Structure formats: structure tokens, C-alpha cells
Amino acid sequence: MAELLDFFQLALVKATPLIFAALAGVICERSGILNIALEGGLTVGAFTGAAVSFETGNPLLGLIAGMLAGALLCGLLGVAATRFGVDQIVAGIGLNMLAAGATAFAVVVLFGAPGATPEVHALGSAGETALIAVAVVAALALQLGFDRTPWGLRLRACGENPQAVLSAGLDPRRIRVLATLAGGAIAGLGGVFLSLGELDLYSDGMTAGRGFIALAAVIFGRWTPLGAAGAALAFGALSALQFVLQRSGVPSELMQALPYLAALAALTGIVGKARAPAADGVSL
Amino acid sequence: MARAYHTGVTTRALALASVVFLAACTNGGGTGKAASGAHQLRLAMVTDTGGLGDKSFNDSAYRGLQMAKSKFDAEIAVQESKSAADYQPNLTVLADGDYDEIFAIGFLMNNDLTEVAKNYPDKHFAIIDAVNPQPNVASVTFREQDGSFLAGALAAMVTKTKTIGFLGGIDSPLLRKFEVGYAAGAREIDPNVKVVVKYVGSFEDVASGKELADVMYGGGADIVYIAAGKSGLGAIDEMRARPNAYAIGVDSNQDALVPGKILTSMVKHVDVAVFKIASEVHAGKYPSGSVQLGLKEDGVGLTDFAYTKALIGAAHIARLAALREAIVAGKIVPPSTRDELAAFTPVKL
Numbered sequence: 014m015a016e017l018l019d020f021f022q023l024a025l026v027k028a029t030p031l032i033f034a035a036l037a038g039v040i041c042e043r044s045g046i047l048n049i050a051l052e053g054g055l056t057v058g059a060f061t062g063a064a065v066s067f068e069t070g071n072p073l074l075g076l077i078a079g080m081l082a083g084a085l086l087c088g089l090l091g092v093a094a095t096r097f098g099v100d101q102i103v104a105g106i107g108l109n110m111l112a113a114g115a116t117a118f119a120v121v122v123l124f125g126a127p128g129a130t131p132e133v134h135a136l137g138s139a140g141e142t143a144l145i146a147v148a149v150v151a152a153l154a155l156q157l158g159f160d161r162t163p164w165g166l167r168l169r170a171c172g173e174n175p176q177a178v179l180s181a182g183l184d185p186r187r188i189r190v191l192a193t194l195a196g197g198a199i200a201g202l203g204g205v206f207l208s209l210g211e212l213d214l215y216s217d218g219m220t221a222g223r224g225f226i227a228l229a230a231v232i233f234g235r236w237t238p239l240g241a242a243g244a245a246l247a248f249g250a251l252s253a254l255q256f257v258l259q260r261s262g263v264p265s266e267l268m269q270a271l272p273y274l275a276a277l278a279a280l281t282g283i284v285g286k287a288r289a290p291a292a293d294g295v296s297l
Numbered sequence: 298m299a300r301a302y303h304t305g306v307t308t309r310a311l312a313l314a315s316v317v318f319l320a321a322c323t324n325g326g327g328t329g330k331a332a333s334g335a336h337q338l339r340l341a342m343v344t345d346t347g348g349l350g351d352k353s354f355n356d357s358a359y360r361g362l363q364m365a366k367s368k369f370d371a372e373i374a375v376q377e378s379k380s381a382a383d384y385q386p387n388l389t390v391l392a393d394g395d396y397d398e399i400f401a402i403g404f405l406m407n408n409d410l411t412e413v414a415k416n417y418p419d420k421h422f423a424i425i426d427a428v429n430p431q432p433n434v435a436s437v438t439f440r441e442q443d444g445s446f447l448a449g450a451l452a453a454m455v456t457k458t459k460t461i462g463f464l465g466g467i468d469s470p471l472l473r474k475f476e477v478g479y480a481a482g483a484r485e486i487d488p489n490v491k492v493v494v495k496y497v498g499s500f501e502d503v504a505s506g507k508e509l510a511d512v513m514y515g516g517g518a519d520i521v522y523i524a525a526g527k528s529g530l531g532a533i534d535e536m537r538a539r540p541n542a543y544a545i546g547v548d549s550n551q552d553a554l555v556p557g558k559i560l561t562s563m564v565k566h567v568d569v570a571v572f573k574i575a576s577e578v579h580a581g582k583y584p585s586g587s588v589q590l591g592l593k594e595d596g597v598g599l600t601d602f603a604y605t606k607a608l609i610g611a612a613h614i615a616r617l618a619a620l621r622e623a624i625v626a627g628k629i630v631p632p633s634t635r636d637e638l639a640a641f642t643p644v645k646l
Binding site: 019023026027030113117120126127129207211212213214216218219221253256266269 | 377498504508512534
């Protein structure tokens with residue numbers, strides 16, 4: 014029984030950064046921005062959180078700064094895609110590289126040694142638990158917001174038919190930029206969870222592809238907040254299972270590939286119909 | 298386009314270089330420009346994906362370069378690899394530069410090094426942790442199983458829960474030398490000690506390293522041997538927060554990271570190996586062929602227990618010294634593969 018409890022706890026911890034990143038992905042994609050810079054959002058969030066906590070000694074300031082950094086990075090994608098007509102995939106790849114390079118460089122400049130920051134004041138296990146709860150509540154709140162508020166309707170319309178939004182007298186480009194800012198802040202929070210929630214440092218490469226698994230969770234969750242969060246939870250449980258079951262016969266590489274296989278299965282319609290927002294990835 | 302141009306140049310360079318090489322051989326070989334006193338020694342290295350700051354393997358290699366910098370006033374350069382796709386470009390960039398010796402740090406780039414070494418036959422390379430047959434490559438491997446055997450013996454002596462762990466980075470033949478050496482050392486001391494083995498699947502996923510350490514310590518292991526690059530930093534983080542949990546560090550001396558809780562580190566003297574090659578290059582000799590460094594050559598070994606002497610106790614430390622002697626003398630041959638581990642029977646000194 015205690016072991017089962019431990020397993021669920023581990024699964025939740027594994028899932029939380031994925032949930033944040035997946036929710037960020039849903040917000041952006043439902044507005045029509047295919048945000049593959051989620052990995053970069055996690056990276057700058059994790060780094061900025063740790064760096065600001067180091068400088069100020071206050072992990073809460075680090076949390077806020079990490080969210081701002083994520084918003085800034087993904088906001089760049091929103092601006093590039095709406096004001097300059099840049100291909101969203103190309104811009105996203107560029108931003109991921111920028112995030113990895115800039116944080117690695119900043120670690121050297123700020124801390125004098127490459128690779129990782131020193132230990133910083135972190136949020137502690139209470140903060141970690143609080144962030145896990147925030148992730149779950151955020152998924153519920155976003156689902157309600159999507160379904161029940163005018164804001165949600167406008168956002169969804171933006172991703173399906175931006176021309177209709179325009180003829181209703183609203184600026185779809187502005188809505189998309191706002192969506193990337195909000196999504197980016199949430200992705201940044203996912204990064205903060207890694208550096209200040211679970212750990213107490215930033216280390217190059219620590220996001221380890223979680224932003225891409227989140228993209229798979231968005232697809233498997235059919236572009237809904239609860240669906241994506243559920244998929245992220247399932248993927249988290251899967252990696253927790255992989256940790257526990259290692260070397261019991263199932264190759265761990267196969268289990269690491271399962272999220273992507275699941276996304277593929279969702280896309281090809283093997284497990285029901287998955288349809289992306291009609292204007293997802295279409296620059297204005 | 299660039300590629301075609303490149304190939305043309307290298308073919309010609311190859312032809313030219315083979316003539317020069319033959320001439321050099323008949324000359325007694327190895328009178329490179331490094332021999333001249335006025336020439337400044339220029340050394341470069343390509344890190345593995347763990348990168349600088351891993352407080353472990355790559356940092357150890359970098360220390361070797363820094364030693365050469367201070368001793369020979371060498372100019373040093375580092376290319377960091379963010380992914381396996383960076384190995385070949387990084388090696389090529391350095392080969393295009395004017396370096397006397399280029400160090401490839403890590404077995405994962407062995408195939409890429411073969412390509413680059415063939416394309417630049419007049420350049421000199423060295424690789425750590427792999428054997429490369431190219432004539433212009435010096436290969437250094439370590440008998441990690443020797444030092445890991447001592448680490449496992451120590452863990453089996455000190456454990457109170459009769460359960461110890463091994464946390465590796467990526468499951469591979471190299472990491473298995475650590476794993477099976479450790480398991481064999483534990484078996485040598487007490488066959489009833491259970492050894493739990495886990496791999497992170499990455500050398501830089503710090504959070505997963507921490508979670509796996511949580512699983513292992515939570516599952517009853519009180520000592521975990523952590524050989525996982527930066528992922529290991531997360532595992533050490535988890536260990537620090539737990540009472541009665543201890544770790545054994547790897548590659549670099551990590552004892553001071555959490556004084557008193559890291560029993561020892563299985564140090565791999567990558568720094569010494571890198572510096573030794575640099576010294577030979579400085580003396581005008583370009584090493585080639587392969588060497589294997591074990592306990593006997595001081596290529597691997599445990600640290601001096603600076604913070605943990607009292608915890609471990611003099612009797613255990615003396616017993617470790619005896620085991621070390623037995624390995625150096627060849628009386629104990631630690632296994633290096635899982636098959637060899639299955640066949641390993643304790644010698645019982």
C-alpha cells in the first residue's frame with residue numbers, strides 16, 4: 014500500500030512539468046499558434062527562476078521571474094508569427110536553440126563556471142506540493158474558461174477561423190500574442206517546478222525533452238486542457254513505471270518512446286479521432 | 298557544395314600527408330613542430346553531452362588541459378557537445394584549427410572521430426574511454442571495474458540495510474563496467490547484500506536522477522554508487538536530504554559536495570591521462586595506439602576518505618587496501634560484463 018502511494022506520488026511529480034507545458038501548448042495551439050518552443054519555455058523558466066532566486070535569495074521572486082521569462086520567449090514566437098509572418102515551426106526551432114544557448118552562456122557569465130548554477134534557495138517540498146496542486150487546478154480552470162467564458166470562445170475561434178474573429182471586430186493577431194504570453198508564463202512555471210520545486214539548481218539540458226513530450230500530450234489529449242493534462246499524467250505515470258520496472262524485461266528505451274507512439278496513434282485515428290484546430294500553425 | 302569541396306581537398310591532403318607520414322616514419326617519426334621550443338603548445342578538447350560543469354568526467358578532462366596550460370603555457374580550447382549530432386562538427390572545427398592534439402572525451406564519439414581522423418591524417422587526436430585503430434589517434438581506456446570493485450566492497454562493508462544501489466547514466470558497455478565491478482565487490486564481501494541497479498537514460502536529466510535516487514533510497518538502499526554525470530547531481534541532492542543515506546561519487550573527487558555523506562569517489566584519472574598525452578606532445582612525441590589504465594597504473598582508484606574515515610573505520614579501510622593489493626597482483630580479476638559477473642566467484646582473501 015505504501016509502495017502504491019509512493020508510486021502515485023512519483024507519477025504526479027513526473028507529470029507536473031509535463032502538465033504545465035501541455036497546458037501552455039493547448040492555449041497556444043487553440044489560438045492558432047503551433048508552439049514547439051515549449052522546451053525553450055521550460056528551459057528559460059527553469060534557468061531564470063534559479064538565477065533570480067540566487068541573486069535575491071527569494072524563490073518566490075524566482076518563480077515570478079521564471080514565468081515572465083517563459084512569457085517573453087513564447088511571446089516572441091507570437092509576435093514573429095503574427096506581425097512578421099514567420100513560419101511558426103522555424104521560429105519555434107530557433108527559439109528552442111536560443112533558449113538552450115542563451116541559458117548555457119548566462120550560466121558561465123553569471124556563475125563563472127559552465128554547466129550548472131550553484132545551489133539556490135528553493136521552494137521546498139511544501140512549494141513542490143503546492144505547484145503540483147496548481148497544475149491540477151490550472152487544468153480544471155482552463156477547461157472551464159475555454160468552455161464557459163467569452164475569452165475562451167474568442168481564443169478557440171482564433172484557432173479555427175481567424176477571419177470570423179476579424180469580422181466580429183476583434184484582432185486575432187492580438188489574441189494570438191496574448192495566448193503565447195499566457196502559455197509561455199505557464200511553460201515557465203513548469204521550468205520553475207523543475208529548478209526550484211523538485212531541485213534547487215539549474216543545470217544545462219535539465220528539461221531533457223519534456224517540452225516535446227508535452228507536445229505529444231497536447232495531441233493525445235485532443236487539444237483540450239483536461240485531455241492534455243490527463244495525457245501528461247499518463248505519460249508521467251509511464252515514466253514512473255519505467256523507473257520502478259527497470260530491468261524486469263521491458264526495454265526502458267521502448268517505454269521512453271511510448272508517449273510519441275501514443276501521439277502517433279491518436280493522429281492516425283487508431284484510438285478515436287484527433288483533429289487539430291483548423292488554423293493551427295497558420296500564420297496571419 | 299561545401300561538402301564536395303571538402304572531400305576534394307581531403308583526398309589531396311590525404312595523398313600528400315601519406316607521403317609526409319612515410320617520410321616521417323623513416324626519420325624515426327614524431328618530430329612535429331611541437332618539438333621546437335618556440336612553438337606554443339595548442340590543445341583542444343570536445344566534451345561529451347554532459348558538458349563542462351558535470352563535476353565529473355568532462356570536468357576531469359578539462360582539469361588535465363588546465364594542468365597543461367599552467368605547466369607548458371599551452372593554449373587550450375573546448376568545444377561542448379549538446380547532442381551526439383555535435384560530435385563530428387566539433388571535431389572538424391578543431392581539426393581545421395591549428396591544434397597539436399585534439400582530445401575526444403567520451404566513447405560515444407568514437408565513430409565520428411574515425412571519420413574525422415581519416416579526413417585529417419596530418420592531425421593528431423586522442424580519445425578517452427574507447428579504442429580507435431586510426432594511426433593518428435591515441436586511445437585511453439580505464440579498468441573502471443577495478444575501482445568499482447573496491448567501491449562495491451566498501452558499500453557492502455558499511456551498509457546497515459544489506460541493500461545497496463547503483464545508479465548509472467545511460468545503459469552501455471562502459472557503464473556496465475562500473476555496475477558489474479561494483480556488484481562483484483559487494484559479493485566479495487557479503488553475497489547476501491542486495492544490489493539494486495537503475496539507469497536514468499540520460500547524463501543530464503537532473504530531475505530524473507533525483508527521482509530515481511528517491512526510488513532507490515525509499516526502497517531500502519542506504520548507499521548508492523552514482524555514475525550518471527549531471528543526472529547524478531540530482532541523486533546527490535536527494536541523498537543529502539535523507540538521514541542515513543550515503544553515496545559513492547564517480548570520475549572526479551566528489552567527496553566535498555556533501556562532506557561526510559559521500560563515502561568516497563571512484564576517481565577516474567582522466568585528467569592525468571590527458572595531461573600525460575599533452576606532456577608527450579610537448580616533448581615532440583605524438584602518442585598512438587591504446588593504453589588501459591587500472592588500479593595498478595593509478596588510472597582509477599578510491600579517494601582518501603577525507604570526511605568519512607571515522608564513519609568507515611580503520612579495519613574496513615585496511616581491508617580495502619588488501620583487496621586493492623590483490624587486484625594489482627592479479628589475484629582478483631573484477632568482471633567487466635554481466636556475463637563475467639554471473640561467473641564471478643569471491644576469492645575470499
